[in-house]
Amino acid sequence: MKKAKDILNTANLARLVLGLAIILTIVATILVLTVRRTTTSGPSDNTCTSVVVVASGDTLSKLLLEQGLTHNDVNAIASALKKDAGISTLRADKDKLEFTRPSETEPVSKIVVVPSPWRQVELTCDGAGGWNCNTIDVERDTRATYRSGEILDGDSFYLAGQRAGIPAGILVDVYDLLAFEMDFERDVRAGQKFWVVYEENFSDNKKIDNGNVLAVSFQALRGNVQMYRYRKSDGTIGYYDAEGNGAIKSLKRTPINNAKITSKFSNKRKHPVLGYTRAHKGVDFRASTGTPIPAAGAGRVVARGYNRGHGNYIKLRHNGSYETLYAHLSKFVKNVKVGTSVRQGQTIGYVGSTGMSTGPHLHYEIIKDGKHVNPMTVKLPAISNLDSKEKKKFQEYRKLLDSGVEQLRDKPDLFIQL
Numbered sequence: 001m002k003k004a005k006d007i008l009n010t011a012n013l014a015r016l017v018l019g020l021a022i023i024l025t026i027v028a029t030i031l032v033l034t035v036r037r038t039t040t041s042g043p044s045d046n047t048c049t050s051v052v053v054v055a056s057g058d059t060l061s062k063l064l065l066e067q068g069l070t071h072n073d074v075n076a077i078a079s080a081l082k083k084d085a086g087i088s089t090l091r092a093d094k095d096k097l098e099f100t101r102p103s104e105t106e107p108v109s110k111i112v113v114v115p116s117p118w119r120q121v122e123l124t125c126d127g128a129g130g131w132n133c134n135t136i137d138v139e140r141d142t143r144a145t146y147r148s149g150e151i152l153d154g155d156s157f158y159l160a161g162q163r164a165g166i167p168a169g170i171l172v173d174v175y176d177l178l179a180f181e182m183d184f185e186r187d188v189r190a191g192q193k194f195w196v197v198y199e200e201n202f203s204d205n206k207k208i209d210n211g212n213v214l215a216v217s218f219q220a221l222r223g224n225v226q227m228y229r230y231r232k233s234d235g236t237i238g239y240y241d242a243e244g245n246g247a248i249k250s251l252k253r254t255p256i257n258n259a260k261i262t263s264k265f266s267n268k269r270k271h272p273v274l275g276y277t278r279a280h281k282g283v284d285f286r287a288s289t290g291t292p293i294p295a296a297g298a299g300r301v302v303a304r305g306y307n308r309g310h311g312n313y314i315k316l317r318h319n320g321s322y323e324t325l326y327a328h329l330s331k332f333v334k335n336v337k338v339g340t341s342v343r344q345g346q347t348i349g350y351v352g353s354t355g356m357s358t359g360p361h362l363h364y365e366i367i368k369d370g371k372h373v374n375p376m377t378v379k380l381p382a383i384s385n386l387d388s389k390e391k392k393k394f395q396e397y398r399k400l401l402d403s404g405v406e407q408l409r410d411k412p413d414l415f416i417q418l
Protein backbone atom coordinates (compact mmCIF):
# COMPACT_ATOMS: atom_id res chain seq x y z
CA MET A 1 0.00 0.00 0.00
CA LYS A 2 2.62 2.48 1.13
CA LYS A 3 4.94 1.57 -1.71
CA ALA A 4 2.25 2.14 -4.30
CA LYS A 5 1.64 5.57 -2.83
CA ASP A 6 5.29 6.45 -3.08
CA ILE A 7 5.47 5.84 -6.77
CA LEU A 8 5.13 9.12 -8.54
CA ASN A 9 3.06 8.40 -11.60
CA THR A 10 3.08 10.78 -14.54
CA ALA A 11 -0.32 12.23 -13.80
CA ASN A 12 0.65 13.04 -10.22
CA LEU A 13 3.90 14.57 -11.30
CA ALA A 14 2.17 16.71 -13.91
CA ARG A 15 -0.28 17.94 -11.29
CA LEU A 16 2.51 18.72 -8.88
CA VAL A 17 4.55 20.65 -11.41
CA LEU A 18 1.48 22.54 -12.56
CA GLY A 19 0.54 23.34 -8.99
CA LEU A 20 3.98 24.60 -8.17
CA ALA A 21 4.17 26.63 -11.36
CA ILE A 22 0.90 28.38 -10.56
CA ILE A 23 2.05 29.15 -7.07
CA LEU A 24 5.32 30.41 -8.42
CA THR A 25 3.56 32.97 -10.61
CA ILE A 26 1.18 34.13 -7.94
CA VAL A 27 3.67 34.24 -5.13
CA ALA A 28 6.29 35.94 -7.25
CA THR A 29 3.96 38.86 -7.84
CA ILE A 30 3.41 39.19 -4.14
CA LEU A 31 6.94 39.06 -2.85
CA VAL A 32 9.54 41.60 -3.74
CA LEU A 33 12.55 39.93 -5.17
CA THR A 34 15.15 42.27 -6.22
CA VAL A 35 17.83 42.02 -8.32
CA ARG A 36 20.71 42.67 -10.49
CA ARG A 37 23.36 40.13 -11.23
CA THR A 38 26.57 40.17 -9.29
CA THR A 39 29.42 41.19 -11.52
CA THR A 40 31.75 38.31 -12.00
CA SER A 41 33.88 39.89 -14.70
CA GLY A 42 36.71 37.64 -15.62
CA PRO A 43 39.80 39.00 -13.93
CA SER A 44 42.75 39.64 -16.17
CA ASP A 45 45.77 37.47 -15.44
CA ASN A 46 47.64 39.77 -13.10
CA THR A 47 44.90 41.23 -10.93
CA CYS A 48 45.42 40.70 -7.28
CA THR A 49 42.61 40.69 -4.73
CA SER A 50 42.84 40.56 -0.96
CA VAL A 51 39.96 40.22 1.48
CA VAL A 52 39.87 41.86 4.92
CA VAL A 53 37.23 41.05 7.52
CA VAL A 54 36.70 44.05 9.76
CA ALA A 55 37.99 43.36 13.27
CA SER A 56 37.22 45.24 16.46
CA GLY A 57 39.27 48.44 16.60
CA ASP A 58 39.46 48.71 12.81
CA THR A 59 38.43 51.94 11.16
CA LEU A 60 37.93 52.64 7.49
CA SER A 61 40.91 54.96 7.33
CA LYS A 62 43.17 52.50 9.18
CA LEU A 63 42.29 49.69 6.75
CA LEU A 64 42.66 51.91 3.68
CA LEU A 65 46.02 53.33 4.78
CA GLU A 66 47.25 49.78 5.46
CA GLN A 67 46.52 49.02 1.81
CA GLY A 68 48.77 51.92 0.75
CA LEU A 69 45.99 54.34 -0.15
CA THR A 70 46.64 58.04 0.41
CA HIS A 71 44.86 60.38 2.80
CA ASN A 72 43.18 61.98 -0.21
CA ASP A 73 41.86 58.56 -1.26
CA VAL A 74 40.64 57.90 2.28
CA ASN A 75 38.65 61.15 2.32
CA ALA A 76 37.20 60.59 -1.15
CA ILE A 77 36.23 56.99 -0.34
CA ALA A 78 34.71 57.88 3.04
CA SER A 79 32.55 60.60 1.58
CA ALA A 80 31.46 58.49 -1.42
CA LEU A 81 30.52 55.60 0.91
CA LYS A 82 28.49 57.91 3.11
CA LYS A 83 26.79 59.81 0.32
CA ASP A 84 26.06 56.99 -2.13
CA ALA A 85 25.75 53.92 0.09
CA GLY A 86 24.79 55.35 3.49
CA ILE A 87 27.77 53.65 5.13
CA SER A 88 29.62 55.76 7.68
CA THR A 89 31.08 53.17 10.04
CA LEU A 90 32.33 49.61 9.64
CA ARG A 91 31.01 46.83 11.86
CA ALA A 92 33.52 44.42 13.37
CA ASP A 93 33.08 40.73 12.44
CA LYS A 94 30.30 41.66 10.02
CA ASP A 95 31.62 43.84 7.21
CA LYS A 96 34.15 42.61 4.70
CA LEU A 97 36.37 44.58 2.31
CA GLU A 98 37.91 43.31 -0.92
CA PHE A 99 40.86 45.21 -2.39
CA THR A 100 41.80 44.72 -6.02
CA ARG A 101 45.00 45.87 -7.74
CA PRO A 102 45.66 45.66 -11.50
CA SER A 103 48.89 43.89 -10.55
CA GLU A 104 50.69 43.13 -7.35
CA THR A 105 52.89 46.23 -7.52
CA GLU A 106 50.21 48.75 -8.49
CA PRO A 107 47.97 50.70 -6.09
CA VAL A 108 44.44 49.54 -5.23
CA SER A 109 42.03 50.46 -8.02
CA LYS A 110 38.87 48.81 -6.79
CA ILE A 111 37.36 48.21 -3.36
CA VAL A 112 34.27 46.16 -2.65
CA VAL A 113 32.57 46.66 0.71
CA VAL A 114 30.30 43.74 1.65
CA PRO A 115 27.91 44.81 4.41
CA SER A 116 25.52 41.85 3.95
CA PRO A 117 25.31 38.69 1.86
CA TRP A 118 22.73 40.52 -0.27
CA ARG A 119 24.56 43.77 -0.92
CA GLN A 120 27.92 44.86 -2.26
CA VAL A 121 29.24 48.37 -2.57
CA GLU A 122 31.81 48.79 -5.28
CA LEU A 123 34.26 51.68 -5.26
CA THR A 124 36.37 52.28 -8.34
CA CYS A 125 39.18 54.75 -8.77
CA ASP A 126 38.55 57.20 -11.63
CA GLY A 127 42.27 57.80 -12.12
CA ALA A 128 42.03 61.47 -11.19
CA GLY A 129 41.90 61.16 -7.41
CA GLY A 130 38.15 60.55 -7.30
CA TRP A 131 36.23 57.37 -6.44
CA ASN A 132 32.93 56.20 -7.91
CA CYS A 133 30.53 54.29 -5.71
CA ASN A 134 28.04 51.77 -6.99
CA THR A 135 25.70 49.54 -4.95
CA ILE A 136 24.90 46.08 -6.26
CA ASP A 137 22.09 43.87 -4.97
CA VAL A 138 23.18 40.26 -4.97
CA GLU A 139 20.83 37.93 -6.77
CA ARG A 140 18.74 36.03 -4.28
CA ASP A 141 16.98 32.78 -4.92
CA THR A 142 14.13 32.37 -2.46
CA ARG A 143 12.40 29.07 -1.85
CA ALA A 144 9.38 28.28 0.27
CA THR A 145 10.10 25.32 2.49
CA TYR A 146 7.49 23.20 4.25
CA ARG A 147 8.01 21.51 7.62
CA SER A 148 5.45 19.69 9.71
CA GLY A 149 5.45 18.19 13.16
CA GLU A 150 3.42 16.77 15.96
CA ILE A 151 3.29 17.43 19.69
CA LEU A 152 4.35 14.37 21.68
CA ASP A 153 3.59 13.53 25.28
CA GLY A 154 5.35 15.96 27.63
CA ASP A 155 6.46 18.05 24.68
CA SER A 156 6.56 21.79 24.21
CA PHE A 157 5.80 23.39 20.88
CA TYR A 158 9.40 24.56 20.72
CA LEU A 159 10.81 21.02 21.11
CA ALA A 160 8.37 19.60 18.59
CA GLY A 161 9.30 22.37 16.17
CA GLN A 162 13.00 21.65 16.55
CA ARG A 163 12.36 17.97 15.91
CA ALA A 164 10.46 18.91 12.76
CA GLY A 165 13.60 20.65 11.50
CA ILE A 166 12.29 24.20 11.79
CA PRO A 167 15.20 26.62 12.37
CA ALA A 168 15.26 28.36 15.77
CA GLY A 169 14.78 31.87 14.35
CA ILE A 170 11.73 30.77 12.37
CA LEU A 171 10.31 29.02 15.45
CA VAL A 172 10.58 32.26 17.42
CA ASP A 173 8.66 34.09 14.68
CA VAL A 174 6.02 31.35 14.58
CA TYR A 175 5.68 31.48 18.34
CA ASP A 176 5.25 35.25 18.17
CA LEU A 177 2.48 34.85 15.61
CA LEU A 178 0.64 32.03 17.34
CA ALA A 179 0.81 33.87 20.66
CA PHE A 180 -1.83 36.28 19.31
CA GLU A 181 -4.35 33.45 19.15
CA MET A 182 -3.10 30.62 21.30
CA ASP A 183 -2.70 29.92 24.92
CA PHE A 184 0.33 27.65 24.93
CA GLU A 185 -0.55 26.37 28.38
CA ARG A 186 -4.05 25.21 27.67
CA ASP A 187 -4.10 24.75 23.90
CA VAL A 188 -1.15 22.40 23.48
CA ARG A 189 -1.69 18.62 23.81
CA ALA A 190 0.02 15.48 22.59
CA GLY A 191 -1.18 14.45 19.15
CA GLN A 192 -1.69 17.95 17.78
CA LYS A 193 -0.18 18.55 14.37
CA PHE A 194 1.24 21.70 12.88
CA TRP A 195 3.01 22.89 9.76
CA VAL A 196 5.01 25.92 8.74
CA VAL A 197 5.98 27.32 5.35
CA TYR A 198 8.92 29.71 5.42
CA GLU A 199 11.43 31.31 3.07
CA GLU A 200 14.98 30.12 2.62
CA ASN A 201 17.34 32.42 0.71
CA PHE A 202 20.00 30.98 -1.53
CA SER A 203 22.80 32.57 -3.49
CA ASP A 204 24.59 30.48 -6.10
CA ASN A 205 22.78 27.41 -4.75
CA LYS A 206 24.19 27.99 -1.30
CA LYS A 207 21.77 28.57 1.57
CA ILE A 208 22.52 31.96 3.10
CA ASP A 209 19.71 32.67 5.52
CA ASN A 210 16.03 32.25 6.33
CA GLY A 211 13.40 34.77 5.36
CA ASN A 212 9.82 35.24 6.47
CA VAL A 213 7.22 32.85 7.77
CA LEU A 214 4.74 32.54 4.88
CA ALA A 215 2.10 30.42 6.56
CA VAL A 216 1.51 28.48 9.73
CA SER A 217 -1.15 26.06 10.86
CA PHE A 218 -1.67 24.61 14.33
CA GLN A 219 -4.43 22.25 15.47
CA ALA A 220 -5.26 24.00 18.73
CA LEU A 221 -7.87 22.68 21.12
CA ARG A 222 -10.16 25.55 20.36
CA GLY A 223 -9.86 24.96 16.62
CA ASN A 224 -7.33 25.14 13.85
CA VAL A 225 -5.24 28.31 14.01
CA GLN A 226 -4.01 29.34 10.56
CA MET A 227 -2.08 32.41 9.51
CA TYR A 228 -0.87 33.53 6.11
CA ARG A 229 1.54 36.30 5.20
CA TYR A 230 0.01 38.40 2.46
CA ARG A 231 1.06 41.54 0.61
CA LYS A 232 -1.80 43.88 -0.19
CA SER A 233 -2.06 45.87 -3.42
CA ASP A 234 -0.75 48.94 -1.62
CA GLY A 235 2.40 47.01 -0.70
CA THR A 236 1.71 46.63 3.01
CA ILE A 237 2.27 43.18 4.43
CA GLY A 238 0.27 41.49 7.14
CA TYR A 239 -0.76 38.12 8.51
CA TYR A 240 -4.34 36.96 8.01
CA ASP A 241 -6.40 33.99 9.08
CA ALA A 242 -7.96 31.62 6.55
CA GLU A 243 -10.97 33.95 6.19
CA GLY A 244 -8.78 36.97 5.52
CA ASN A 245 -9.25 38.61 8.89
CA GLY A 246 -6.20 40.27 10.41
CA ALA A 247 -4.30 37.71 12.49
CA ILE A 248 -2.13 40.24 14.28
CA LYS A 249 -4.15 41.39 17.22
CA SER A 250 -3.89 44.70 18.98
CA LEU A 251 -2.79 42.83 22.12
CA LYS A 252 -0.97 39.60 22.91
CA ARG A 253 -2.55 37.08 25.21
CA THR A 254 0.87 35.91 26.41
CA PRO A 255 3.35 38.80 26.45
CA ILE A 256 6.34 36.57 27.32
CA ASN A 257 6.91 33.77 24.83
CA ASN A 258 7.14 30.28 26.25
CA ALA A 259 6.25 31.35 29.79
CA LYS A 260 4.14 28.80 31.68
CA ILE A 261 0.90 29.95 33.22
CA THR A 262 1.03 29.35 36.95
CA SER A 263 -2.24 30.98 37.89
CA LYS A 264 -5.26 31.61 35.71
CA PHE A 265 -7.78 34.39 35.62
CA SER A 266 -10.66 33.75 37.96
CA ASN A 267 -13.30 35.60 39.85
CA LYS A 268 -12.63 33.46 42.91
CA ARG A 269 -9.39 31.89 44.13
CA LYS A 270 -7.48 31.44 47.36
CA HIS A 271 -4.80 34.12 47.45
CA PRO A 272 -1.38 32.47 48.02
CA VAL A 273 -0.16 35.18 50.37
CA LEU A 274 -3.32 36.55 51.97
CA GLY A 275 -4.76 33.05 52.43
CA TYR A 276 -8.38 33.99 51.85
CA THR A 277 -10.42 33.72 48.70
CA ARG A 278 -10.13 36.66 46.38
CA ALA A 279 -10.57 37.17 42.63
CA HIS A 280 -7.44 36.87 40.51
CA LYS A 281 -7.84 39.63 37.98
CA GLY A 282 -5.01 38.57 35.72
CA VAL A 283 -2.87 35.69 34.61
CA ASP A 284 0.47 34.74 36.16
CA PHE A 285 3.33 33.65 33.95
CA ARG A 286 6.34 31.94 35.47
CA ALA A 287 9.61 33.57 34.39
CA SER A 288 12.92 34.15 36.06
CA THR A 289 13.88 37.46 37.62
CA GLY A 290 15.24 39.85 35.03
CA THR A 291 13.34 38.39 32.05
CA PRO A 292 12.41 41.33 29.79
CA ILE A 293 8.68 42.07 29.66
CA PRO A 294 7.50 43.08 26.19
CA ALA A 295 4.53 45.44 25.76
CA ALA A 296 1.52 43.31 24.77
CA GLY A 297 0.53 45.94 22.24
CA ALA A 298 1.40 49.40 21.01
CA GLY A 299 0.30 52.08 23.43
CA ARG A 300 1.22 54.72 25.95
CA VAL A 301 2.39 54.35 29.54
CA VAL A 302 -0.35 55.71 31.83
CA ALA A 303 1.00 54.53 35.20
CA ARG A 304 4.30 53.41 36.64
CA GLY A 305 4.83 52.95 40.35
CA TYR A 306 4.62 50.75 43.41
CA ASN A 307 1.79 49.46 45.55
CA ARG A 308 1.57 46.81 48.26
CA GLY A 309 -0.16 44.18 46.15
CA HIS A 310 1.36 44.68 42.72
CA GLY A 311 4.81 45.77 43.85
CA ASN A 312 6.46 47.58 40.95
CA TYR A 313 3.89 47.82 38.18
CA ILE A 314 3.40 49.51 34.86
CA LYS A 315 0.16 50.15 32.99
CA LEU A 316 -0.33 50.84 29.31
CA ARG A 317 -3.31 52.29 27.45
CA HIS A 318 -3.76 50.89 23.95
CA ASN A 319 -6.51 51.87 21.51
CA GLY A 320 -9.57 53.54 23.05
CA SER A 321 -10.89 50.73 25.19
CA TYR A 322 -7.97 48.51 26.25
CA GLU A 323 -5.39 48.78 29.01
CA THR A 324 -2.79 46.24 30.16
CA LEU A 325 -1.05 46.02 33.52
CA TYR A 326 2.21 44.24 34.41
CA ALA A 327 3.05 43.60 38.07
CA HIS A 328 5.78 42.39 40.51
CA LEU A 329 8.54 43.89 38.33
CA SER A 330 12.12 43.81 39.61
CA LYS A 331 13.11 46.80 37.50
CA PHE A 332 11.65 49.38 35.15
CA VAL A 333 13.18 50.51 31.88
CA LYS A 334 14.76 53.90 32.38
CA ASN A 335 13.28 55.65 29.36
CA VAL A 336 9.83 54.11 29.58
CA LYS A 337 7.96 56.53 31.84
CA VAL A 338 4.41 57.81 32.19
CA GLY A 339 3.58 59.40 28.83
CA THR A 340 6.08 57.35 26.80
CA SER A 341 4.72 55.71 23.65
CA VAL A 342 5.76 52.09 23.20
CA ARG A 343 5.57 49.66 20.29
CA GLN A 344 4.25 46.13 20.52
CA GLY A 345 7.07 43.94 21.81
CA GLN A 346 9.16 46.79 23.24
CA THR A 347 10.66 45.97 26.65
CA ILE A 348 8.84 47.95 29.36
CA GLY A 349 10.27 46.30 32.47
CA TYR A 350 11.80 43.14 33.97
CA VAL A 351 10.23 40.21 35.80
CA GLY A 352 10.62 40.15 39.58
CA SER A 353 8.80 39.29 42.77
CA THR A 354 8.04 42.68 44.35
CA GLY A 355 4.78 43.27 46.25
CA MET A 356 2.57 40.38 47.28
CA SER A 357 4.25 37.57 45.44
CA THR A 358 5.52 34.12 46.30
CA GLY A 359 8.24 33.97 43.64
CA PRO A 360 9.38 35.60 40.41
CA HIS A 361 6.54 35.83 37.87
CA LEU A 362 4.70 38.26 35.67
CA HIS A 363 1.17 39.13 36.70
CA TYR A 364 -0.60 40.36 33.56
CA GLU A 365 -4.01 42.01 33.34
CA ILE A 366 -6.12 43.17 30.44
CA ILE A 367 -8.68 45.84 31.24
CA LYS A 368 -11.42 46.45 28.70
CA ASP A 369 -13.55 49.57 29.15
CA GLY A 370 -12.46 49.70 32.77
CA LYS A 371 -13.35 46.06 33.51
CA HIS A 372 -10.89 43.21 34.00
CA VAL A 373 -11.23 40.50 31.37
CA ASN A 374 -9.60 37.09 30.97
CA PRO A 375 -6.53 37.61 28.74
CA MET A 376 -6.80 34.02 27.52
CA THR A 377 -10.35 34.18 26.22
CA VAL A 378 -11.19 37.83 25.51
CA LYS A 379 -11.87 38.47 21.82
CA LEU A 380 -9.13 40.82 20.72
CA PRO A 381 -9.47 43.30 17.86
CA ALA A 382 -7.36 42.77 14.73
CA ILE A 383 -4.88 45.44 13.76
CA SER A 384 -5.92 45.42 10.12
CA ASN A 385 -8.55 43.70 8.04
CA LEU A 386 -8.88 43.31 4.30
CA ASP A 387 -11.61 45.05 2.34
CA SER A 388 -13.87 42.84 0.23
CA LYS A 389 -11.86 43.28 -2.99
CA GLU A 390 -8.59 42.49 -1.25
CA LYS A 391 -10.20 39.59 0.58
CA LYS A 392 -11.07 37.95 -2.74
CA LYS A 393 -7.47 38.22 -3.92
CA PHE A 394 -6.25 36.89 -0.61
CA GLN A 395 -8.54 33.87 -0.90
CA GLU A 396 -7.15 33.04 -4.35
CA TYR A 397 -3.62 33.26 -3.01
CA ARG A 398 -4.44 31.19 0.06
CA LYS A 399 -6.08 28.41 -1.96
CA LEU A 400 -2.99 28.13 -4.14
CA LEU A 401 -0.67 28.08 -1.19
CA ASP A 402 -2.85 25.47 0.51
CA SER A 403 -2.78 23.25 -2.57
CA GLY A 404 0.99 23.62 -2.69
CA VAL A 405 1.17 22.58 0.96
CA GLU A 406 -1.07 19.62 0.13
CA GLN A 407 1.50 18.42 -2.39
CA LEU A 408 4.54 19.13 -0.26
CA ARG A 409 3.01 17.16 2.60
CA ASP A 410 3.95 13.88 0.92
CA LYS A 411 7.22 15.15 -0.52
CA PRO A 412 8.92 17.24 2.15
CA ASP A 413 12.14 17.40 0.15
CA LEU A 414 10.52 19.51 -2.52
CA PHE A 415 10.13 23.26 -2.19
CA ILE A 416 8.28 26.01 -3.96
CA GLN A 417 10.49 28.26 -6.05
CA LEU A 418 9.45 31.85 -5.38
Ligand SMILES: [Zn+2]
Pocket residue numbers: 263280282283284362363364
Ligand atom coordinates in the same frame (compact mmCIF):
# COMPACT_ATOMS: atom_id res chain seq x y z
ZN1 LIG B 1 -1.26 37.32 39.65
